[in-house]
Every structure is written in structure tokens, then in C-alpha cells.
Amino acid sequence: MTEVVVVGGGPAGSTAAALLAKNGVSVMLLERETFPRYHIGESITYSCRGVLDYVGALEKIEARGYTRKTGVLLRWGQELDWAIDWTAQFGPDVRSWQVDRSDFDKVLLDHAADCGAEIVQQAQVKRVVFEDGRAVGVQWSGPGDSEPKITTADVVIDASGRAGLISAQHFRDRRATEIFRNVAIWGYWDGGELLPDSPAGAINVISSPEGWYWVIPLSGDRFSVGFVTHKSVFTERRKDYASLDDMLAALVQESPTVRDAMAGGKVRPGARVEQDFSYAADSFCGPGHFLVGDAACFLDPLLSTGVHLAVYSGLLSAASVLSIQNGDVSEAEAYAFYESRYRNAYERLFTLVAGFYQKHAGKDRYFELAKALTRDHKELDGGADLAFGEITSGITDLREAKDDTGLGDRPIRESVEQAAARRSKVQDLLSATEQAQQRAEAGLPNTGGDRGRSRVQIDADDLYDAASGLHLVMEPRLGIQRVAVPSVS
Secondary structure (H helix, E strand, O other): OOEEEEEOOOHHHHHHHHHHHHOOOEEEEEEOOOOOOOOOOOEOOHHHHHHHHHHOOHHHHHOOOOEEEOEEEEEOOOOOOEEEEHHHHHOOOOOEEEOOHHHHHHHHHHHHHHOOOEEEEOOEEEEEEEEOOEEEEEEEEOOOOOOOEEEEOOEEEEOOHHHOHHHHHHHOOEEEOOOOOEEEEEEEEEOOOOOOOOOOOOEEEEEEOOEEEEEEEEOOOEEEEEEEEEHHHHHHHHOOOOOHHHHHHHHHHHOHHHHHHOOOOEEEEEEEEEEOOOEEEOOOEEOOEEEOHHHOEEOOHHHOOHHHHHHHHHHHHHHHHHHHHHOOOOHHHHHHHHHHHHHHHHHHHHHHHHHHOOOOOOHHHHHHHHHHOOOOOHHHOOOOOHHHHHHHHOHHHHHHHHOOOOOOOOOOOOOHHHHHHHHHHHHHHHHHHHHHHHHHOOOOOOOHHHOOOOOOOOOOOOOOOOOOOEEEEOOOOOEEEEOOOOOOO
């Protein structure tokens, strides 16, 4: 029997542990804290609903009474308000939640235990143990242990988040991006309102000259309100305020939109702050190990994709482990599949967010960029906003990971030439939006996310795997399968 140690009990680790345990794998999950514990990242994409339904946790989540989220409304740059309504685009069942992460994460961790995973909280993992370049276990101590011990495993799944046991501490191959070096400050209000024409339970995203705000409607008429700006702006402005509460209150007052939305509410004391520096490890997996969620990569929270990347990578890692165990594919093939699918998801979202920070480009340009980042197919021909809605709901990643036939007459794989052409189109769109912003902001200081911008580089195979011929399967059992790919005539 395969034995797996999962380090970290957030959504990525809990998803992987639950799926593996359900499929007969011996799983030990080590979590350093005691749940429930506070965490930011409250706005959830639709894709998470699909994965959690597959995991078997959907009824438990639905029973918690979270605000139902059906999309996003943006007041961005010079645009009038524009809404992405998932239910209008894709149907009434395409919805998710605005959650209390301390509660949401505990539900998922408890569900992993219900599926058969052994959960150890207050577990301090010192390091992942490697032998001859392969992960073979972890050194850790639990409550009451006087000395650390080593638990061996066939596979280690690193879900340690920003601590990054493997990427940041062992290999030290985590690369911070220069494009997004931001800081978020946020707090909570009792009472408030969303912008008119917001989809039901939508997150509101509002730009400003120095960054952007979020307004999230939580259950019980509570709102999460935050502001994201470049670290240099935050550092300079922080000097003017005696406390974080004072700073957040002043920032809310600076935005007429956010000020009016919160006018009927009462702020709770206790503003919080956190760096939102985006990064990615050089490798997301290797012999005996997988990096999931924030342990592999982290992206600016503009499009609320953090939990999507977490549960998506948890699903992919579990499928990869099971396929190795069942002999469906070789280890090398499973690693290549995981690396390409998870990195593709991150790169696509990274590119879309980078384009979005060019605030004066306009929604038509964002929609065009989104479509360039999505395989063309007939379902997206009905409206320019569909690709944007599909990517930001998380549907694109799940669809493409499972795509074994291609859509319409397109094969699953793109040639290197086709991928290069797609890369060129994306680069042209990013360049055009950057130039448009430079013209619009001539003589004005750069906004937060644009400071020190370097050109986004996308290699030919970054967005789509052009060679593996492998795809995700979820029925009759979770795994990876090889497909016969039609030749390109």
C-alpha cells in the first residue's frame, strides 16, 4: 500500500488527503496549528465547488450557510461598472461561496479525517527527508514529543503554504516575481452594501490610483474590506498613521465608492496586513514529492484564485499518486503531467492578472486577452466575456485537464508552432495594453502593481502541454490516462 505524508491542512492538503484516503492510500496529514485558525482568502471560485462535490464535502459546505457567490462586479480603471455573472453565463448551478476561512478550512480538514486520513494537529515538521534526491519522509514532532522523529513515506505532499518546506527551505528555488510586490491591508465591517447591479453575493473589485480594493459580503451581514498596493506605497503611507486601524479607515475614506458602500456599517477593530508577493518554485514536483497550493506558487489575489489553485493542485497531486500506484503511467509521466497542468493554470492566471493591472486598457482588451489564454472552442463564440468568466470561475483548468478528445474539431495537443503563435498573440495583447496605459498615464506616477514592471515572458509550452497526451480522469476512479491523439492534417 502506498504511504503518503501530507504537510499542511489547508484546502490543498485536505483535498489531496481526502482523495487519497478515499482511494485506499494510507495518509498521515501533519498540521502545525489547531483548527479552526484564521486565514484570509474568503472569495471562492466555482471550480472549488466542483472539486469539493467530487471529494464528497459539498453537503457539509452547503450546510454552513455561507453567502452564495455568483460572480464579480468590477469598477476598474476608466470603465463603467461591469459584471461577470456566472449563472447568467453558464447556468444556475455555477456558483460558489464567500466563506469564513477558519470555518471552511476546518470543514475540509475534518472531512479528510472522515475519509480515513490520520490527522495530527500541533505537529511541527522540521524538514522533508531526502535520500539520493528523492523525498522519503519527514522529520517532525507532535504534542508531547521531547525529540523529533522521522516518519517514512513513499510520497510527501508539501502543502506547507508560504513556509515552503521543499521549495523555500530545502531546494531554495522559489522565485519572487518583480511584477507583483504588493501588500494587503484589510478588516471587517458589520453592515454595508454592494454596488448596484452586482451579481448575487458577488465580490466587488474597485481600482484606485495606488492600487485596488475588495468588498466581500460574508454571512451575517458582515463584510471583508481590503486594499492592495505596492509595498513601497504601503511603507511610505504607513508612517502617517498611529495604527493599522487608522490607516485602513483613511484608505476607505479615500475611495468614494468604498466609503459609500460601508457608510451604513460599523468597522470592527483589528485591521490586518500581509505581504502579497507573488512567487513560483522552479519545480512543482520531483522524485517522491509534490508541491501543492501556496507551497508551489502564489499569485496576487486580484481574481480570487488562491483556493482554486489549492484544491486544483490537491486534485492533480492525488490523481498523479494514484496513477503511479496503479501503474497507469510511469513516475516520470505523472510528474510531467502534474508539472504542466498546475504550472499552466498558474501561468494563465498570472498573465491575465498582469494584463489587468494595466488599468486603462479596458474590459474589451481584458476579454481579448482571456480568450487568447483559452483554447478556442465553440462554447466561447457566444460572447467576448465568456472566456474571462470561464477562467475566473476556474472552469478552464478543470475542463482542459480532463480534455481527452479536444473540443469541436481541435485535437487535445497543439503543435509547438501553434503554441508559439498563441504566445505571440498573448505578448502582443500585453504589449498593446501596456502601451495604452503609458499613454493614458503620461506625466502621472505609476500605480502600485506597475512599479518596476518587467515584460511578461511566456514560453511556447507554458500555457499548454504540447507533447504528453495525458489527461485527468475522475470516473470510474481518479487518475491519469493516456489518449490517442489525432494527427494534425
